[in-house]
Every structure is written in C-alpha cells, then in structure tokens.
Amino acid sequence: xxxxxxxxxxxxxIGLSAGAAVAGGLFSFIVELGVIADFADRxxxxxxxxLYESSVAVGGILGNLFYIYGGTALLNLPELADVLYGGAxxxxxxxxxxxAGVFVGCWxxxxxxxxxxxxxxxRRARIVRYISVFVVSxxxxxxxxxxxxxxxxx
Amino acid sequence: xxxxxxxxxxxxxxxxxxxxxxxxxxxxxxMECSDPSVLPGIKTLKIVKFGKQGQQRCVVSVLKVIECxxxxxxxxxxxxxxxxxxxxxxxxxxxxxxxxxIIKTAFVAAAAFCGAAFSIMAxxxxxxxxKLFGQIYELAMGKESSGYTVLEISYSLGLSIxxxxxxxxxxxxxxxxxxxxxxxxxxxYENDIQTTLVxxxxxxxxxxxxxxxxxxxxxxxHRT
Numbered sequence: 001x002x003x004x005x006x007x008x009x010x011x012x013x014i015g016l017s018a019g020a021a022v023a024g025g026l027f028s029f030i031v032e033l034g035v036i037a038d039f040a041d042r043x044x045x046x047x048x049x050x051l052y053e054s055s056v057a058v059g060g061i062l063g064n065l066f067y068i069y070g071g072t073a074l075l076n077l078p079e080l081a082d083v084l085y086g087g088a089x090x091x092x093x094x095x096x097x098x099x100a101g102v103f104v105g106c107w108x109x110x111x112x113x114x115x116x117x118x119x120x121x122x123r124r125a126r127i128v129r130y131i132s133v134f135v136v137s138x139x140x141x142x143x144x145x146x147x148x149x150x151x152x153x154x
Numbered sequence: 155x156x157x158x159x160x161x162x163x164x165x166x167x168x169x170x171x172x173x174x175x176x177x178x179x180x181x182x183x184x185m186e187c188s189d190p191s192v193l194p195g196i197k198t199l200k201i202v203k204f205g206k207q208g209q210q211r212c213v214v215s216v217l218k219v220i221e222c223x224x225x226x227x228x229x230x231x232x233x234x235x236x237x238x239x240x241x242x243x244x245x246x247x248x249x250x251x252x253x254x255x256i257i258k259t260a261f262v263a264a265a266a267f268c269g270a271a272f273s274i275m276a277x278x279x280x281x282x283x284x285k286l287f288g289q290i291y292e293l294a295m296g297k298e299s300s301g302y303t304v305l306e307i308s309y310s311l312g313l314s315i316x317x318x319x320x321x322x323x324x325x326x327x328x329x330x331x332x333x334x335x336x337x338x339x340x341x342x343y344e345n346d347i348q349t350t351l352v353x354x355x356x357x358x359x360x361x362x363x364x365x366x367x368x369x370x371x372x373x374x375x376h377r378t
Contacts, residue, residue, distance in 0.1 A: 007294045008304050014290060015305040019312020020319075026277055027270075027320050028335065036266050037340040041347075043258040046340055051259065053336050054325055055266040057317045063271025064313050067278045068306045096268050103269025 023060070030056060033110040035103065105142065160229065162187045162196065165236035166216065168348050171243045177202040179219065182240055192230070196223055202362065204244040211243045213355035215363040239352045239361065274313075283309070 030036070036056065040046045084092070112118065118134075121127070127134065148154075166183045174181070180197030187193055201222050204210045216239070220232045278284075287306060291299035299305075318324055322334045355361040 004295075011291065011294055011303065011305045012308040015287075015308030016312035016315075019309040019314075020316035022277070022309075023313045023316025024320055026273060027317055030270065030273060031320075031335045031339055034339050034343055035269070036262070036336060037343045039262045039265065040340060041343055043262055045255065045259045045262060048259045048263075049336050049340060050323060050326060050334070051263055052266050053321045053323065053334055055263040056270040057321055057324070059267035059270030060274045060317050061310075061314045063274040064278065065310055066271070067275045068284075068310060069302070095264075096272075099265045099268035100272035103265050104272065107269070107273075 027056065027060060030107070033107060033114055035106045035110050038106065038110065105139075108142070109138075159231060160187060160189045160192070161231045161233060162192075162223065162227075163233045163235055164216075164219065165234075166219075166240045168237040168239070168352075169241045169243070169344070171245060173245065175204040175244060176200055177204070177242055177244070179222065182214070182242055183219065183236070187230075192227060196227065199223065199226060202242060211241065211351070213352055213361045214240045214242055215361050216240065217364045218362045221364045239356075241348055241351050 036052050037049075040049055040052060083089075122131070122134075162185060164183045164185045170182045172181050177200065178197060179185070179199045179201055182201070185193060185196065187196075199222055201219060202212060202214060204212075216234050216237070219240075220234070223230060223232055284301065287303070287309070288299040288301070291303050291305055319329075320335065322329050322332060328334075352361075
C-alpha cells in the first residue's frame with residue numbers, strides 16, 4: 001500500500017518537473033524568437049502586450065490539456081460532440097488552422113532570421129537587389145511544401 | 155547677446171514622434187540652461203520641415219541641432235547629454251478608429267493563442283509524450299498505463315505553473331516587479347529597428363547633418 005503511494009508520488013514529482021521544464025523551454029523559444037513582439041509592433045498594439053502574453057499562456061495550457069484529455073472530454077460530453085460535429089467544428093477548425101498557420105509561418109521565418117540565414121546567404125551570393133523576390137519565393141516555397149506534405153499524406 | 159559664457163544642456167530621445175510638419179527643437183529635445191530666458195527662443199527654432207502628406211521619417215544628427223542653435227546664439231556652449239542621432243517620425247494627427255484597434259488586438263491575441271496551443275500539441279506529438287509517460291508509468295508501477303494517470307495530471311499542472319512563472323504574470327497581476335520576457339523582447343526589437351533606421355540614413359547620406367545635404371527635402375527618396 002505504502003509502496004504504491006510512494007510510486008504515485010514519484011510519478012507526480014516527475015510529471016510536475018517535466019511540465020515545468022517543458023514550459024520553460026518551449027515558451028522561451030516562442031518569446032525569444034520575437035514572433036509576438038513582431039506582431040505587436042506591426043499592428044501598433046504594444047500596449048496590449050500583457051494580453052498577448054496571457055493568450056500565449058492560456059493557449060499553451062489549454063492546448064496541452066486538449067492533447068492529453070481531448071478524446072475523453074468529447075466522450076464524456078456528448079452535447080459538445082454534437083455541436084462540434086454538427087457544423088460548428090469545421091468553422092472552428094478552419095479558424096484554428098489559419099491562425100496556427102500564421103503563427104507557425106512567422107515562427108519559422110523568425111527562427112531563420114535569428115540564425116542569420118538570410119544575411120549570410122545574401123552576402124555570400126552577393127544579392128543586393130530584388131530581395132523582395134527572394135522573400136516572396138521563400139513564402140511560395142513554404143506554402144507549396146506544406147500543400148505537398150498534406151496532399152501526399154507524408 | 156549676453157557676453158558671459160552660457161551653457162545649454164540638451165537631451166534627446168532616440169525616437170521621437172511629432173504631429174506637426176514644422177518640427178521645432180522643443181519638440182524633439184529637452185533642455186536646460188543657466189540662463190532660462192534664452193530657453194523659449196531656442197525651443198522654437200525650426201530644425202526640420204516635412205512635406206504635407208502621410209507618414210514621414212528622417213534622422214537628425216545632434217551636430218545639426220547644435221549648428222542650428224549656434225546660428226542664432228553663437229555664444230552658447232551646448233552640451234549633449236542624450237542620443238547623437240534622433241529619429242523624427244511625422245505622423246498626421248489622425249487616430250484610427252478604436253474598433254480597428256480592437257480588431258487588430260483580437261487578431262494578434264487569437265493568433266498567439268492558437269499558435270501556442272498548436273506549438274505545445276506539436277511538441278507533445280513530436281516527442282511522443284503519451285508513449286513516454288506510458289513507459290515511465292510501467293517502469294514505476296509495473297503495469298500498463300491507462301493513459302490518464304497521475305503523470306498526465308501533474309504534467310499539465312507543472313506546465314501551467316512553468317508558463318506562469320516564465321511569463322511572470324497572470325492577467326494584469328504581476329508576481330514580481332520585473333518586466334515580463336515579452337516586454338523585454340519588444341524593447342529589444344524596437345532598439346534594433348531604431349539602430350537600423352539610423353544606420354540606413356547614415357549609409358544613404360540621408361541624415362540631417364552639418365556640411366551634408368541638410369537642405370534636401372526629407373521626404374525626397376534618392377536610393378542608391
């Protein structure tokens with residue numbers, strides 16, 4: 001009996017520390033790449049930064065809960081499942097996909113920016129003009145890659 | 155003109171926004187002088203004149219400012235305590251409607267929310283947290299995990315705690331007086347932008363400096 005409780009406590013400690021460590025790592029990754037700071041700057045809404053931070057925090061917490069408990073939540077709440085499968089789901093999915101895509105697109109580019117991919121390439125290849133063409137083709141390539149990925153079911 | 159030597163101390167921010175097309179020294183600098191009677195005269199000296207339309211920006215060297223002051227008060231000794239290059243942005247006083255502001259805020263908040271939710275799910279999926287927790291559970295308890303054990307509960311709890319500690323606030327309630335990581339990131343980003351603007355202006359010879367092309371129209375763009 002005591003051994004059982006001890007093991008449960010051990011598991012709880014492991015889970016708690018794993019969660020805190022993952023939160024620290026993943027969320028500093030999100031913040032330090034400056035995606036949200038960039039968003040706030042572009043839209044001139046820097047005064048609402050605390051709201052954006054809260055959004056990230058709540059999104060992370062709920063996303064994780066959904067990942068782990070999402071299936072059971074639907075099983076235990078047939079009414080919710082009815083609403084979702086009755087048509088509201090497709091709208092929500094579309095909205096979520098679009099916004100998540102925007103975020104991940106900026107994230108991927110911010111990552112490349114932090115690693116100085118573009119300045120190095122531009123300097124080596126001596127590209128000084130038509131940088132906008134470079135950027136557009138980059139975006140087109142990313143979208144095409146994503147489409148190909150889903151189309152081929154890789 | 156008084157004969158004794160007077161010292162004028164000026165201090166400018168790196169990034170100034172003005173709403174009038176005629177920029178005076180008082181708009182972009184704060185100043186202090188041993189003889190306060192000259193201050194109003196100096197504050198109303200014109201330094202830049204913008205064209206009428208839209209948003210415009212120019213970089214003013216503090217040397218240009220000093221030249222401007224010396225043009226009228228040659229006896230004053232000027233001490234600069236602020237930035238050496240000042241970015242002046244002219245924006246017509248036309249505040250966009252509040253609704254647009256709310257829409258933009260809502261969009262960014264929604265993108266941040268969905269992006270964070272997607273990221274954590276993608277991360278969990280990538281490292282296969284479910285399988286890993288199953289393995290840890292089996293190692294500790296010696297039986298197969300149902301997938302909904304104390305591990306998952308404590309992981310979710312730990313994740314929430316970690317996020318809140320990292321961001322250092324919940325809603326508007328701050329846990330310590332430090333700025334949050336995102337506020338720091340935002341300032342860093344702004345600093346980078348300002349540095350880039352100043353250096354671009356210097357490189358393209360667009361800066362308002364002494365002996366340079368100080369008379370060119372700031373809205374004129376002659377890129378090389």
